[in-house]
Amino acid sequence: MCSAPAPCLTHPPTLTWTTSWGGIQETLQENQDKTTVKISVLKFTASRLHLAQNISCTAVYKKQDGNSKSFTTTANILFPPWILPSSNCIKTASQIKCSCETIGNPSMILWLLDGQPVTQSTKVSVITEPMNNTYLRSIIILNQTHHRDISSFVCISFNPLGSAYKQFHVDNFILSGNQGVF
Secondary structure (H helix, E strand, O other), X not given: OEEEEOOOOOOOOEEEEOOOOOEEEEEEEEOOOOOEEEEEEXXXXXXXXXXXXXXXXXXXXXXXXXXXXXXXXEOOOOOOOEEOOOOEEEEOOOEEEEEEEEEOOOOXXXXXXXXXXXXXXXXXXXXXXXXXXXXXXXXXXXXXXXXXXXXXXXEXXXXXXXXXXXXXXXXXXXXXXXXOOO
């Protein structure tokens, strides 16, 4: 949504989007204080394909002297999280290390071990690293002496628009002296 004051009803601002991904609907709205605002709504289904795309709205006012003045605002696109295919697990003789990488303005990553939420302890380490405002990486490390009875890891990524998860089965991990990738 893009809005701009419309002080002169006979010459309201022109609102222009930098993209035409969806339908645009414009309205004039009178506020309780009797001021008028022009509103433009661009409707489309946001997804990870729109990540890092610049969507802006420009309001152009024509002045009485024939000149114009413009103001631009850039939209922040929100969409449900998506777990990247680069998420994986490595099993060595001494530990299991799983990495979960997610995009979509994730606010949180939760790990489950055999269906139970993980809490930081001497047995399990969890490191969460925000890479930027749309990308989050979480790493869980389970020491060798504690992973014998574990059969699966689940990474769940949340944000206000939804969630995504990926399950890793310990039986499918490749054992290697240095590293094996699931």
